[in-house]
Amino acid sequence: xxxxxxxxxxxxxxGAREGTPLIEGLPEAGLVxxxxxxxxxxxxxxxxxxxxxxxxxxxxxxxxxxxxFEPCRILRVEADGRQLMVLxxxxxxxxxxxxxxxxxxxxxASSTKSPIICVSGIPEPDRxxxxxxxxxxxxxDEGLGEMAVATGIxxxxxxxxxxxxxxxxxxxxxxxxxxxxxxxAQSHLNYPDPGAAAEVVLxxxxxxxxxxAVEPLLExxxxxxxxxxxLMRRTSSSMAPVPIGLELExxxxxxx
Amino acid sequence: xxxxxxxxxxxxRELEEEMEAEMEHMLARLKEMELTSRCLEPxxxxxxxxxxxxxxxxxxxxxxxxxxxxASGRLVRIYAPCNYSVPYREGVRTCASCYRLExxxxxxxxxxxxxxxxxxxxxxxxxxxxxxxxxxxxx
Numbered sequence: 001x002x003x004x005x006x007x008x009x010x011x012x013x014x015g016a017r018e019g020t021p022l023i024e025g026l027p028e029a030g031l032v033x034x035x036x037x038x039x040x041x042x043x044x045x046x047x048x049x050x051x052x053x054x055x056x057x058x059x060x061x062x063x064x065x066x067x068x069f070e071p072c073r074i075l076r077v078e079a080d081g082r083q084l085m086v087l088x089x090x091x092x093x094x095x096x097x098x099x100x101x102x103x104x105x106x107x108x109a110s111s112t113k114s115p116i117i118c119v120s121g122i123p124e125p126d127r128x129x130x131x132x133x134x135x136x137x138x139x140x141d142e143g144l145g146e147m148a149v150a151t152g153i154x155x156x157x158x159x160x161x162x163x164x165x166x167x168x169x170x171x172x173x174x175x176x177x178x179x180x181x182x183x184x185a186q187s188h189l190n191y192p193d194p195g196a197a198a199e200v201v202l203x204x205x206x207x208x209x210x211x212x213a214v215e216p217l218l219e220x221x222x223x224x225x226x227x228x229x230x231l232m233r234r235t236s237s238s239m240a241p242v243p244i245g246l247e248l249e250x251x252x253x254x255x256x
Numbered sequence: 257x258x259x260x261x262x263x264x265x266x267x268x269r270e271l272e273e274e275m276e277a278e279m280e281h282m283l284a285r286l287k288e289m290e291l292t293s294r295c296l297e298p299x300x301x302x303x304x305x306x307x308x309x310x311x312x313x314x315x316x317x318x319x320x321x322x323x324x325x326x327a328s329g330r331l332v333r334i335y336a337p338c339n340y341s342v343p344y345r346e347g348v349r350t351c352a353s354c355y356r357l358e359x360x361x362x363x364x365x366x367x368x369x370x371x372x373x374x375x376x377x378x379x380x381x382x383x384x385x386x387x388x389x390x391x392x393x394x395x
Contacts, residue, residue: 128375128380222317225314225316226316
């Protein structure tokens with residue numbers, strides 16, 4: 001069942017080109033999405049394009065250099081002649097808000113015929129032993145899937161479960177006919193993982209022909225982890241009701 | 257006078273909100289304690305495997321050689337100096353000078369038998385499970 005409530009949102013269509021990819025980087029496992037979205041916008045600068053209101057939270061505003069921002073916002077960035085929209089959030093989305101926020105994301109993307117690129121981590125218990133995490137992709141659109149394969153650095157997500165906001169986006173997108181590509185890097189579950197985020201940035205570079213350097217991200221990994229520890233703690237506690245453990249399990253599938 | 261009967265969903269929602277409020281209160285207290293003591297409580301997890309307990313502690317910025325680990329019975333204490341400094345407001349930084357953690361393991365552990373590594377800001381301690389089991393023959 002796809003729940004249909006839509007979180008209130010504001011989206012300025014002016015300035016956003018049709019087909020501009022919308023990168024969803026909301027806080028989830030390893031804060032991979034948060035690190036990717038925040039790194040891209042801090043590297044390329046961004047113009048506010050809209051926001052989504054998380055109705056299940058009391059009023060919260062973020063302040064940066066005396067400017068007031070909605071915590072869950074969309075910025076428009078230009079990279080190597082290409083336009084991207086980046087959705088990030090300074091606070092975790094409570095599980096009750098998954099459907100409304102996912103529906104808003106799909107509605108926004110549909111209004112500009114934008115593909116949605118969900119970037120996130122997929123928990124890997126042995127992450128400490130992995131130098132370069134793999135990035136897995138999954139798409140509901142053949143063309144997007146082929147683009148992902150053409151980068152040569154991703155593997156297809158074959159079997160497993162998806163939970164949380166990305167699952168809600170994929171389901172909502174099916175209903176509205178929106179295109180979605182998931183890029184999931186092997187990551188820590190409970191600790192911020194800049195290494196996994198760097199692999200996702202490399203993938204996005206190849207996917208969109210950009211050249212965002214990842215070295216500064218890796219060099220500042222420890223500082224980034226420190227900076228994000230409060231958000232990580234909050235995200236872990238907010239995600240407690242989400243069956244994230246499912247992402248470690250193979251689906252039972254069909255018994256033949 | 258009629259009193260509206262609450263549905264099961266209302267009750268569940270109330271329970272959920274109470275738990276969220278409790279969690280929020282706990283996070284606020286933890287943050288306040290960290291800011292006043294300038295000592296951070298690291299995020300950690302305990303994994304129980306068939307032959308070992310794994311304690312993973314996220315301590316970015318700690319110096320490997322100055323991490324102190326003590327264990328007594330089920331209690332594990334970890335201390336490490338760090339130089340945590342994050343910009344907060346203009347001209348203000350939140351600072352901390354150490355990580356401190358006291359955690360209770362599922363069973364008694366021995367530090368002498370433990371294997372420890374510190375990688376990418378994560379401290380991992382593997383305590384072998386002391387087996388007190390014996391095999392019972394089935395008649």
